[in-house]
Amino acid sequence: METEFRDDENPKELKELGEALTVKYLDEAAPEIQPAAVEFQVCGHIGGVAVHGYVDLLDVQGRIIDLKSAARKPGDISNDYRFQIATYAQLILGGTGRARLDTLTKTKKPELVQQEFTIEASDVEQTQKLYPAVQQAIRAGHFLPNRSSNLCSRRYCSFWRRCEQTWGWRGLGMSRRCSFRTQGTLRLPGKRPAQRRADHLA
Numbered sequence: 184m185e186t187e188f189r190d191d192e193n194p195k196e197l198k199e200l201g202e203a204l205t206v207k208y209l210d211e212a213a214p215e216i217q218p219a220a221v222e223f224q225v226c227g228h229i230g231g232v233a234v235h236g237y238v239d240l241l242d243v244q245g246r247i248i249d250l251k252s253a254a255r256k257p258g259d260i261s262n263d264y265r266f267q268i269a270t271y272a273q274l275i276l277g278g279t280g281r282a283r284l285d286t287l288t289k290t291k292k293p294e295l296v297q298q299e300f301t302i303e304a305s306d307v308e309q310t311q312k313l314y315p316a317v318q319q320a321i322r323a324g325h326f327l328p329n330r331s332s333n334l335c336s337r338r339y340c341s342f343w344r345r346c347e348q349t350w351g352w353r354g355l356g357m358s359r360r361c362s363f364r365t366q367g368t369l370r371l372p373g374k375r376p377a378q379r380r381a382d383h384l385a
């Protein structure tokens with residue numbers, strides 16, 4: 184598959200950045216990780232709703248390790264992110280609820296930030312209530328925008344025109360998150376950009 188670059192992207196710079204981030208992770212994070220499974224699909228039911236997603240890494244202690252890159256150092260673990268990991272934790276056999284977010288900053292000198300956290304009962308409860316609520320809304324024909332999606336932008340979402348016509352323009356916020364549905368299964372946010380489709384607004 185051929186990679187397409189935007190006019191404002193420099194392939195050489197992107198390649199160098201990718202190499203620097205990879206070396207950073209291999210040097211500083213990889214040596215202590217004992218993987219049990221890498222890049223694997225999980226699926227199951229939460230609150231009676233079919234859900235699936237892709238987990239970056241599960242280590243032999245049953246800890247989910249998620250890897251992200253970011254423009255700058257991350258702050259606290261967001262609620263949206265806890266929702267994603269709480270979903271994985273319920274779908275992984277042998278998952279412990281322990282998780283770590285490894286963030287590589289795409290700064291001139293890349294940094295690795297590791298944040299440990301544990302999924303709590305309230306995180307699980309939230310997923311078990313929200314998935315059915317979203318499913319119910321979709322079945323009733325209500326497709327609400329989710330503009331905290333990291334795919335919610337004119338650049339990444341093919342449905343932004345329709346979305347703007349329906350819901351109005353975003354003002355400051357249209358840069359993140361979208362609820363979406365694929366063939367009756369709710370896909371998790373935060374993974375596999377190329378596979379995501381905001382089918383609900385097609």
Ligand code: SF4
Pocket residue numbers: 327328329330332334335336340341342343346347360361362381384
């Ligand atoms: S459909 Fe697209 S533009 Fe609308 S909320 Fe979802 S991601 Fe954002």
